[in-house]
Amino acid sequence: MGRQTVTALRDISLSVPAGTLTALTGPSGSGKSTLLHLIAGLERVGSGTLDVLGSELHACTSAELSALRLREIGFVHQDFSLLADLTLIENVRLPLEALGTARGDATAAARAAMGRVGLAGLEERFPAEVSGGQQQRAAIARAIVGERTLVLADEPTGSLDSRTGAEIMDVLAQLRDEGVTVVLSTHNPANLAHADRIAVLHDGTLVSFGTADSSVSAEAGTA
Numbered sequence: 001m002g003r004q005t006v007t008a009l010r011d012i013s014l015s016v017p018a019g020t021l022t023a024l025t026g027p028s029g030s031g032k033s034t035l036l037h038l039i040a041g042l043e044r045v046g047s048g049t050l051d052v053l054g055s056e057l058h059a060c061t062s063a064e065l066s067a068l069r070l071r072e073i074g075f076v077h078q079d080f081s082l083l084a085d086l087t088l089i090e091n092v093r094l095p096l097e098a099l100g101t102a103r104g105d106a107t108a109a110a111r112a113a114m115g116r117v118g119l120a121g122l123e124e125r126f127p128a129e130v131s132g133g134q135q136q137r138a139a140i141a142r143a144i145v146g147e148r149t150l151v152l153a154d155e156p157t158g159s160l161d162s163r164t165g166a167e168i169m170d171v172l173a174q175l176r177d178e179g180v181t182v183v184l185s186t187h188n189p190a191n192l193a194h195a196d197r198i199a200v201l202h203d204g205t206l207v208s209f210g211t212a213d214s215s216v217s218a219e220a221g222t223a
């Protein structure tokens with residue numbers, strides 16, 4: 001922050017198994033978004049190590065981080081972050097176009113991803129022509145398009161009413177059941193019901209990390 005250094009996270013040690021859904025929770029400012037940004041390669045650790053999908057992010061160059069993000073990691077934002085001038089399917093295929101995938105292949109993959117999240121038939125709609133929940137489904141489809149298997153979601157239900165938010169959690173849980181690894185942040189206790197593991201953060205430290213129905217210490221959660 002300018003010339004001042006802010007320590008947003010410290011002494012965090014946790015391991016997230018592939019194919020599980022992990023919820024990061026804790027008060028505002030506890031470090032949830034920062035942790036997601038680190039895993040996404042959007043920010044860098046000041047010290048320590050960070051392995052994501054077999055890559056040592058702490059040792060990657062900026063170009064390597066960008067390539068990893070594009071190829072392997074989907075990010076879902078609270079406000080959906082769809083481009084208003086593009087149809088849903090154009091939004092969903094964007095990451096593949098950025099990778100240089102041929103237009104026809106990218107469109108087919110985007111159509112498949114939209115089908116997986118319940119958006120079949122809405123491919124040609126613009127974001128403003130669908131509901132908030134459908135926009136978030138499109139953002140999730142963009143996150144998984146091209147068989148990406150790691151989805152990071154920062155308050156994915158935060159802009160939605162509780163019923164629509166529950167549907168979005170169902171979509172994320174269904175993707176987890178299909179083998180996608182999901183790590184999300186949430187303030188909503190109802191969302192924790194879907195989590196295989198819950199990480200509780202407070203003031204930048206990991207208070208607990210364990211399965212939903214047990215309170216396992218941060219140390220025990222380290223693998």
Ligand SMILES: Nc1ncnc2c1ncn2[C@@H]1O[C@H](COP(=O)(O)OP(=O)(O)OP(=O)(O)O)[C@@H](O)[C@H]1O
Pocket residue numbers: 001006007008026027028029030031032033034035185
């Ligand atoms: N760009 C930044 N510059 C300075 N401080 C920052 C920056 N981003 C985050 N912080 C600080 O780092 C800490 C963690 O913030 P972070 O956004 O990760 O928390 P959070 O748990 O996601 O909060 P919220 O639930 O409100 O989104 C906070 O103290 C915050 O003020």
